Amino acid sequence: MSEEYTLIFLKPSAIRRGLVGRILARFEDKGLEIVSLKTIFMSRDMAMDFYSVHRGKPFFDELINTVGDKKIVAAILKGRSAISVVRSLIGATDPVKAAPGTVRGDFGLDITDNLIHASDSKESFVREAAILFPDFKA
DSSP states (O other), X not given: OOEEEEEEEEOHHHHHTTOHHHHHHHHHHHTOEEEEEEEEEEOHHHHHHHTXXXXXSTTHHHHHHHHTTEEEEEEEEEEETHHHXXXXXXXXXXXXXXXXXXXXXXXXXXXXXXXXXXXXXXXXXXXXXXXXXXXXXX
């Protein structure tokens, strides 16, 4: 597979716990390039738009409360098979089930506040990047 882009954002708990540098370093250590990086305030409306694919699911409100009206660190990464590489590096959504050596496996415990979000497909990347990085051009 050729080079592709993906999006991640570190949730407020990762910032609060001082894990931003350690988490970002894992992606750079793997060989991914940080193409764009910023700290932003994710409004509740932005969070609802971002996670609209989960609207109606039992965890939706908790997810919005976890990131809405809070500061996040967002990044666009680039590299060979970036989407699948990043998903492997961050681990399973439930940190209790995430393998040791992954971001969630090493640092997380809570299933909703699991430290990091990552795009799960090219389509998700395009939609999510338009929300967090509206000026980004591939």
